[in-house]
Amino acid sequence: GLELLPAALIATVMTKLDVPSILSLASTCKAFRSCGEHILSFLPCFHIPDFAPSMNYLRPLLSSSNPHLRSLKLDCTRLDDSCLDFVVHPSLQELHLRNCARFSGRLLSQLGHFCHDLRILYLSSVAEKRGKSIDILHLKDLLTGCSNLETLILMFNVPVFICDDLPEVWDASSKLKSLEIGYIPSAMATAMLRPRPPTFSGSFRSSAGSPCPSSLLPNLQKLCLSVDFITDALVTMISEHLVSLAHLDLRDSPATEPRMAFDLTNNGVQRINARGKLKHLCLVRSQAASPSYFKRVNDLGILLMADRCAALESVHLGGFCQVTDSGYKTLLHSCRRLYKLRVHHGTHLTDLVFHDIRATSLSLTHVTLRWCGLVTNLTVSRLASNENLSVLDLRECRSLGDEALRSVSSLPGLRTLLLDGCDVSDAGISYLSTGPAGRNLVSLSLRGCRRLTDRCIGGGPMFDGSVSSLRELDLSNLPNVSDSAVLALARGRVPVTELRVRQCPLVGDTSVVALASMRCRGGSLRLLDVYNCGGMTEASLRWLRRPYF
Numbered sequence: 001g002l003e004l005l006p007a008a009l010i011a012t013v014m015t016k017l018d019v020p021s022i023l024s025l026a027s028t029c030k031a032f033r034s035c036g037e038h039i040l041s042f043l044p045c046f047h048i049p050d051f052a053p054s055m056n057y058l059r060p061l062l063s064s065s066n067p068h069l070r071s072l073k074l075d076c077t078r079l080d081d082s083c084l085d086f087v088v089h090p091s092l093q094e095l096h097l098r099n100c101a102r103f104s105g106r107l108l109s110q111l112g113h114f115c116h117d118l119r120i121l122y123l124s125s126v127a128e129k130r131g132k133s134i135d136i137l138h139l140k141d142l143l144t145g146c147s148n149l150e151t152l153i154l155m156f157n158v159p160v161f162i163c164d165d166l167p168e169v170w171d172a173s174s175k176l177k178s179l180e181i182g183y184i185p186s187a188m189a190t191a192m193l194r195p196r197p198p199t200f201s202g203s204f205r206s207s208a209g210s211p212c213p214s215s216l217l218p219n220l221q222k223l224c225l226s227v228d229f230i231t232d233a234l235v236t237m238i239s240e241h242l243v244s245l246a247h248l249d250l251r252d253s254p255a256t257e258p259r260m261a262f263d264l265t266n267n268g269v270q271r272i273n274a275r276g277k278l279k280h281l282c283l284v285r286s287q288a289a290s291p292s293y294f295k296r297v298n299d300l301g302i303l304l305m306a307d308r309c310a311a312l313e314s315v316h317l318g319g320f321c322q323v324t325d326s327g328y329k330t331l332l333h334s335c336r337r338l339y340k341l342r343v344h345h346g347t348h349l350t351d352l353v354f355h356d357i358r359a360t361s362l363s364l365t366h367v368t369l370r371w372c373g374l375v376t377n378l379t380v381s382r383l384a385s386n387e388n389l390s391v392l393d394l395r396e397c398r399s400l401g402d403e404a405l406r407s408v409s410s411l412p413g414l415r416t417l418l419l420d421g422c423d424v425s426d427a428g429i430s431y432l433s434t435g436p437a438g439r440n441l442v443s444l445s446l447r448g449c450r451r452l453t454d455r456c457i458g459g460g461p462m463f464d465g466s467v468s469s470l471r472e473l474d475l476s477n478l479p480n481v482s483d484s485a486v487l488a489l490a491r492g493r494v495p496v497t498e499l500r501v502r503q504c505p506l507v508g509d510t511s512v513v514a515l516a517s518m519r520c521r522g523g524s525l526r527l528l529d530v531y532n533c534g535g536m537t538e539a540s541l542r543w544l545r546r547p548y549f
Helices: 007-014 019-026 030-039 055-062 081-087 106-114 136-145 166-172 186-193 232-241 299-306 325-334 377-383 402-408 426-434 436-440 483-492 509-520 538-543
Strands: 045-048 071-075 094-098 120-124 151-157 178-183 222-227 247-252 280-285 314-318 340-344 366-370 391-393 416-418 443-445 472-474 498-500 527-529
Touching: 007 030, 019 030, 019 045, 055 081, 081 106, 106 120, 106 136, 136 166, 186 222, 186 232, 232 247, 299 325, 377 402, 402 426, 426 436, 483 509, 509 538
Parallel strands: 045 071, 071 094, 094 120, 120 151, 151 178, 178 222, 222 247, 247 280, 280 314, 314 340, 340 366, 366 391, 391 416, 416 443, 443 472, 472 498, 498 527
Antiparallel strands: none
16 A cells, blocks of 8 residues: 555655645545645645635645745635735745735735745735725835845735825835836826935935935836826836836826826837836837827837837837837837837838838847738738747737738747737638648637638648647637537647637537547647537536536
8 A cells, every 4th residue: 555655755756746736645545645744844835826725725734834935826815814824924935915805904014024035926906805905004014024025016906195205115125126016096106216305414416516316226127017197207207216127017098088297298208218228118008998099109209219229129019109100110120139029009000110121130039010900911921031930919900811821821930829800711721720830839819800610620730639739729709610610629639728719609519519528538628718609508518527627
């Protein structure tokens, strides 16, 4: 029996497993259970990312004294303040807590009081449940106690702290290198980044003899903020006072058209990257709340900013409706190290931007041209000259057709191709499937390509399970795709882990049965999206269980 094996041997094997696997193994016999309990007392990493444990489930696993615990990752959907005594470990250096809606601001205070060695902290949805709140003192406790923090990610709505000394709260965060905040009002972000007033004792003095304000967050290299409005005041404050910044990500989603004082203009854009240190720049105005754009930024602002962009490696621009080919082209030619280019809602971007891209030294690996309606197949053929291209996102570029797929089919390094809403047909998918790209493609999205039929599935290495690398496939919102397409996937044993066929009126129970059969033969499907499929009945439900799925 297993009891005859040395405990040290069993423990050595179990330490190679993740926590869910250790718990599964411990439930099989007494020997594994005893060894599992012992391992949890010295395990350095405790990660349960895929489900939300209850307090009663988690307490015996974490309550035991474990001075070696360094990393903890949990989904806290079912946890609250009563769990703080075993979630907050003094030895932690990395902590990821998702869905913390039931926790109050006490979570931040407790971390500051006990986790002095914390280096990386990720918190989401804190105090979002009604009746919970966060005070500025909680944030102050966190930043003061965790003075060694290098990465801080607060993915929740930071409340409007009415506090005159808000910058002083960040005084203890001099080691912070990366800061990300899920939502913060622009005015508050500007106040947060404003340096403290100069002091006359021991302060650095300017050439005029007056003391200079102390630099806030002097080591901050990465800043990601989601705000209500991206303004000139905010980008000016960032550019002037964050002296080490190399990664800037600003996003907004105005509910109404912003006024001049609450908007980004050419004056603000030209102040971005004043020190020339930025390697990543993201400026995006989302269309989620309303169709809003950066209407006060045009080619002139981009031209003035481009003068200091030689070091940029990644650019993401969204919602610049007044920028034309001239602005985008100047940016491309100024950023000689650029390998990631993303443009959303580039209403004036045309094929001319990429006319002479072959003559540049650029080696693009990631390109996104989403909602760029004037882009045609010609642009894709020119982009295909970048043989290292691995990610190509062309969603909602409705002028793209089969010739675009013929161009990218020759790219052996292409891993992700997103074509939602493009005007491609079965012939275009055939070009892609039979080319070098078809063999190595990992993720393909054809959502809303309404000319596609069942014949788009089948033929070529992309749909041959013995050689295909395809793992994610989206066939949603295709009115002419039926159960036959899913049957072809099952017969070809395509090793997809995520399959989306939502809102396909001709897909029904037969597809679920085929996928269940595929799963029994060693299939790897983990996600199946059949929302609003016209042929689904209650009969499908009896297949959605073990051993089929």
